[in-house]
Amino acid sequence: MLSKIDVQKFNTLIEISALINSNYTDVHALLERILESVTRLCGGDASSLFLVDREKQELFIENATGSKSQEIMEQTVKLGEGIAGWVAQHNKSIIQNDVASDKRHQRNIARQVGYPSNTMIAVPMRIKDECIGVIELLNKLDPKGFTQEDLEWLEIFANQAALAIMNTRSLEWAHSEIQILQDQLNTDQSFHTMITKSPIMLEKIDIIDRVAQTDSSVLILGESGVGKELFAEQIHLRSPRSRAPFVRVNCAALPEGLLESELFGHVRGAFTNAVANRQGRFEMADGGTIFLDEIGDLPLALQAKLLRVIQERAFEKVGSDTTVTVNVRILAATNKDIEAQVEKGEFRSDLYYRLNVLPLFIPPLRQRTEDIPELAHFFLAKFMRETKKQFTGFSGEALEAMLTYSWPGNVRELENCIERACVISKNKWISGEDLFLKNGFGMAENESSDRNLKTAINVFKGHFIRKVLEENNWNQTEASKALNIQRTYLSKLVKELDIINPKE
Numbered sequence: 001m002l003s004k005i006d007v008q009k010f011n012t013l014i015e016i017s018a019l020i021n022s023n024y025t026d027v028h029a030l031l032e033r034i035l036e037s038v039t040r041l042c043g044g045d046a047s048s049l050f051l052v053d054r055e056k057q058e059l060f061i062e063n064a065t066g067s068k069s070q071e072i073m074e075q076t077v078k079l080g081e082g083i084a085g086w087v088a089q090h091n092k093s094i095i096q097n098d099v100a101s102d103k104r105h106q107r108n109i110a111r112q113v114g115y116p117s118n119t120m121i122a123v124p125m126r127i128k129d130e131c132i133g134v135i136e137l138l139n140k141l142d143p144k145g146f147t148q149e150d151l152e153w154l155e156i157f158a159n160q161a162a163l164a165i166m167n168t169r170s171l172e173w174a175h176s177e178i179q180i181l182q183d184q185l186n187t188d189q190s191f192h193t194m195i196t197k198s199p200i201m202l203e204k205i206d207i208i209d210r211v212a213q214t215d216s217s218v219l220i221l222g223e224s225g226v227g228k229e230l231f232a233e234q235i236h237l238r239s240p241r242s243r244a245p246f247v248r249v250n251c252a253a254l255p256e257g258l259l260e261s262e263l264f265g266h267v268r269g270a271f272t273n274a275v276a277n278r279q280g281r282f283e284m285a286d287g288g289t290i291f292l293d294e295i296g297d298l299p300l301a302l303q304a305k306l307l308r309v310i311q312e313r314a315f316e317k318v319g320s321d322t323t324v325t326v327n328v329r330i331l332a333a334t335n336k337d338i339e340a341q342v343e344k345g346e347f348r349s350d351l352y353y354r355l356n357v358l359p360l361f362i363p364p365l366r367q368r369t370e371d372i373p374e375l376a377h378f379f380l381a382k383f384m385r386e387t388k389k390q391f392t393g394f395s396g397e398a399l400e401a402m403l404t405y406s407w408p409g410n411v412r413e414l415e416n417c418i419e420r421a422c423v424i425s426k427n428k429w430i431s432g433e434d435l436f437l438k439n440g441f442g443m444a445e446n447e448s449s450d451r452n453l454k455t456a457i458n459v460f461k462g463h464f465i466r467k468v469l470e471e472n473n474w475n476q477t478e479a480s481k482a483l484n485i486q487r488t489y490l491s492k493l494v495k496e497l498d499i500i501n502p503k504e
Contacts, residue, residue: 030164032063032396035135038157039065042121042150044137048072049161050084051133051392051428059088059134060428062392066138073395082106083122084134091131093123093155097145121146123154125162132162191237191246192230195378198368199470200500204231204360211358212238217310219295219355220333222362225412228333229293231362236289241329244288247281252294260302261318270319280317282309286326295355296336296347303348310354330355363500365407365414369463372402375411379418380430387422397432405437462497465490474501 031049039047046066050059057079064072080089083104087094099105099117119140125133135158140146196202211218212235220228229248236246254262261270265280281290292298298306309315314325332355341347365372376394384390394402407413421434465483472478476494480487493499 030168031161034157034161034164035063035065038135038154039137042137042146042154043141044121044146045139045141046072047138048084048136049133050077050088050136051165052079052088052131053428059084062133062428077106083120084136087122087124087134087136088131091124091126091129093151094121095146095148095151096120096122097140119145121150121154123151123158125158125165127162127166132165135161191233193378194230194234195374196368196371197374198370200363200368200466201371204362205234207360208235209238211235211360213240214358215329216357217330217332217355218358218360219338220331220360220362221338222333222335223364223410224335225410226362226364227411228335228362229291231360232289232291232293232331232333235331236291236329239289239329241288245285246288247285247290248293249281249290250293252297256299259299260305263302264305264315264317265324266318267320270317277317282315282326282328283324285328287328289329289331292330292332294334295332296334296338296341298347300346300348303351307348307351307354310351361500364498365410367462367498367500369403372407372414373399375414376402376418379415380422383419383422386419389422389425391422391425391427392429394430395432398430398435401432401435401437458497461493462499465493465497466499469494469499469501 035047035049038044047064048061049063051062052059059077059079061073061075066072077085079085081104083094083096083099083102083106086104096102096105097119099120105117105120117138120136120138121140122134122136124131125135135154137146137150137154140150194205196205208231218232218235220231222228233246236242249263251259261278261280263280263282265278265283267277292306305315309326309328310330313327314323316323338347338352342349342352373394376399380391380393402414402417409416417435417437418430420436421430425431425434427434465479468482469476469479472482476490477487480490483490
């Protein structure tokens with residue numbers, strides 16, 4: 001008959017085994033959970049999980065618990081040095097209830113981090129009998145010290161940790177190979193991979209599945225960097241036109257004098273340097289889809305011609321009076337307030353209404369923080385391939401910084417941030433400092449530090465309120481009852497926190 005503590009350990013072992021056998025892609029978070037369970041159930045005050053770097057012949061700390069965990073994480077140990085180094089080199093476990101008497105103990109590290117070690121237990125993590133790391137527990141809370149039973153349980157947990165690392169590395173390799181194949185398949189069209197798990201974005205994907213089956217124009221709205229072009233790609237790829245061309249035009253990137261020729265083509269002699277006939281983007285997209293990015297920057301003179309293309313699918317090339325007919329689906333995007341442009345006379349109202357047949361608003365990254373870890377790991381894998389560097393993942397501090405940052409540049413800014421971190425980081429993981437998000441919580445340098453807590457609270461409130469609204473089918477009356485606040489106050493919070501109903 002198992003004792004109460006044995007039952008707790010057994011249940012924890014089952015729980016961790018289930019996690020390991022699931023598609024767990026964040027090995028850092030999984031090992032952190034294993035380490036916390038080991039520390040609690042074996043009655044230790046602190047713990048560390050070392051991984052072996054065979055190339056450098058040293059151990060680095062992948063995870064740590066206890067009051068000095070951050071200081072500990074900065075330490076490395078040479079293979080064979082210290083108790084953990086001895087365990088890694090000899091592939092054997094150790095119980096030491098009088099650390100001060102053990103000559104292998106590195107007292108200088110204990111002094112540096114300001115954490116004394118009185119009792120210790122250390123076991124190897126093995127894959128096919130090879131030691132890939134060490135789990136070390138410090139300072140048994142029971143004055144009698146660590147026991148043989150503690151050692152046996154810790155060895156079981158160490159095997160689970162090793163299995164977690166092996167499974168996750170296999171998954172990372174498989175995902176990397178799949179991504180390389182996808183990149184090779186998409187070379188001609190340069191399509192991007194859709195990464196999301198947030199409910200609000202899954203709603204958008206459901207919408208584009210339906211929108212893709214039509215030939216109606218779609219106006220994609222959202223801040224700069226949210227992924228409007230990616231959604232345009234997905235509409236094309238999910239449509240009956242997917243085997244035909246997908247042609248991109250950035251209306252803001254081309255000079256006004258060249259834009260008409262780029263869109264509609266020209267004939268020889270139409271203007272200086274027009275030495276030959278040229279196809280425009282609309283002709284290139286015949287049978288497929290044309291994506292007009294930054295449509296809000298299209299000059300008024302070209303808006304009338306574009307309106308005719310939408311209505312009649314016909315136009316004339318620059319310098320020609322011959323009508324060209326095309327079969328093209330038009331997708332457009334802008335980060336501008338296009339309705340305000342219409343009111344000011346900067347954008348034709350008739351063109352706006354023809355483009356806005358099927359409007360699609362893409363929410364900013366700060367409103368879909370569930371996507372941040374997914375995107376961060378995706379970009380990390382991408383830039384590890386490009387920089388030929390290997391990282392085990394993100395530190396807890398780095399994930400916290402990313403989740404609490406407002407990301408004014410959205411997904412594009414996140415991608416640039418991860419690329420920069422991969423280039424400059426000298427660690428085995430990406431730390432908060434590598435991200436260069438100021439003040440630890442992603443505050444810009446010119447923002448006051450007293451906004452750290454405020455930002456974190458607002459992120460939490462936004463998550464919590466959105467979840468309650470989703471559970472109540474976005475009925476604010478019912479949600480306010482569940483939150484135990486006035487409906488008027490909930491309405492105010494929804495506006496202040498920029499919470500958007502994906503069904504609207």
